Amino acid sequence: QSVLTQPPSASGTPGQRVSISCSGGSSNIGRHTVNWYQHLPGTAPRLLIYSNNQRPSGVPDRFSGSKSGTSASLAISGLQSEDEADYFCAAWDDSLNGLWVFGGGTKLTVL
Amino acid sequence: QVQLQESGPGLVKPSQTLSLTCTVSGGSISSGSHYWSWIRQPAGKRLEWIGRIYFNGGTNHNASLKSRITMSVDTSKNQFSLKLTSVTAADTAVYFCARGSWVEKGVWFFDLWGRGTLVTVSS
Numbered sequence: 001q002s003v004l005t006q007p008p009s010a011s012g013t014p015g016q017r018v019s020i021s022c023s024g025g026s027s028n029i030g031r032h033t034v035n036w037y038q039h040l041p042g043t044a045p046r047l048l049i050y051s052n053n054q055r056p057s058g059v060p061d062r063f064s065g066s067k068s069g070t071s072a073s074l075a076i077s078g079l080q081s082e083d084e085a086d087y088f089c090a091a092w093d094d095s096l097n098g099l100w101v102f103g104g105g106t107k108l109t110v111l
Numbered sequence: 112q113v114q115l116q117e118s119g120p121g122l123v124k125p126s127q128t129l130s131l132t133c134t135v136s137g138g139s140i141s142s143g144s145h146y147w148s149w150i151r152q153p154a155g156k157r158l159e160w161i162g163r164i165y166f167n168g169g170t171n172h173n174a175s176l177k178s179r180i181t182m183s184v185d186t187s188k189n190q191f192s193l194k195l196t197s198v199t200a201a202d203t204a205v206y207f208c209a210r211g212s213w214v215e216k217g218v219w220f221f222d223l224w225g226r227g228t229l230v231t232v233s234s
Contacts (some may be wrong), residue, residue, distance in 0.1 A: 037221075042227075043226055044115070044207075047220060047222045050214075050218070051218045055221065058152070080159040089159065096175060098174045099160050100150075102157050105157065
């Protein structure tokens, strides 16, 4: 499939570990690396993870990524209140002459 | 640090052309290890990639948007632009510009984004 599927919502309490999934297909995640972003409405999305599991400088090691087959996951450990945001995944897709595809986003609530 | 800022009309009439510009500050748009993209998000929907342009003017775009897209780059102004013709209400969205970067073959990601600008298509 040419879209990436994420759960619409996730939640956790401070200090907990939460995981957000991103399911794709053979034309995207199955062939290409996955990137993860954090987004607060009205602000610029922030790159959290690139190439499945790499953190850009400045991103805390509480954020980690993994990929297996046609699915990927973002994990956030030691949950903090400032982690409350939307998270979305992205990958290149080989359909339609090639294009970037995105997950629908997961709204993370810190209880 | 490098920042991206979208600008353009917030309201466009149906059948007209949507025009947006992204200004890159704090760095050069002419870097060979980057490309420059437009991405949009209709309210309540997922992000949709529109296309990308390289500093030399080379482009790729989302085939689903067919021939309505024109992208250009002005290296002298450190800006790149998007034109979307024959707009309808379905083109109402927050439009983002973003920088694509790579670290090795096959590893690309958007490492910088603008804050986005809302464009409404309405008469």
